[in-house]
Amino acid sequence: xxxxxxxxxxxxxxxxxxxxxxxxxxxxxxxxxxxxxxxxxxxxxxxxxxxxxxxxxxxxxxxxxxxxxxxxxxxxxxxxxxxxxxxx
Numbered sequence: 377x378x379x380x381x382x383x384x385x386x387x388x389x390x391x392x393x394x395x396x397x398x399x400x401x402x403x404x405x406x407x408x409x410x411x412x413x414x415x416x417x418x419x420x421x422x423x424x425x426x427x428x429x430x431x432x433x434x435x436x437x438x439x440x441x442x443x444x445x446x447x448x449x450x451x452x453x454x455x456x457x458x459x460x461x462x463x464x
Contacts, residue, residue, distance in 0.1 A: 406450040411443060418442030 385391050419442075422435030 403454070406453045410450055411446045414446035415439055415443050 379393065383391065418438045419435055422438030425438070426432060426434035
């Protein structure tokens with residue numbers, strides 16, 4: 377990631393970097409909130425389907441599958457944001 381050097385810092389200087397609140401929110405949703413919501417949604421759907429079809433353990437399989445898919449999608453989204461420099 378690149379940052380502007382408005383302080384004219386040189387190599388070896390100590391600087392503190394900060395992120396705007398909007399950038400933090402953009403990062404929290406795909407990284408934390410979306411996977412957690414997906415986990416609960418997949419667990420619920422797995423439980424409903426397993427009760428109706430009499431297949432035990434389907435909820436656990438759907439939880440793990442949904443969570444893995446969500447993590448992959450989240451990481452791809454973050455990679456796209458970094459590549460397009462939408463973190464500003």
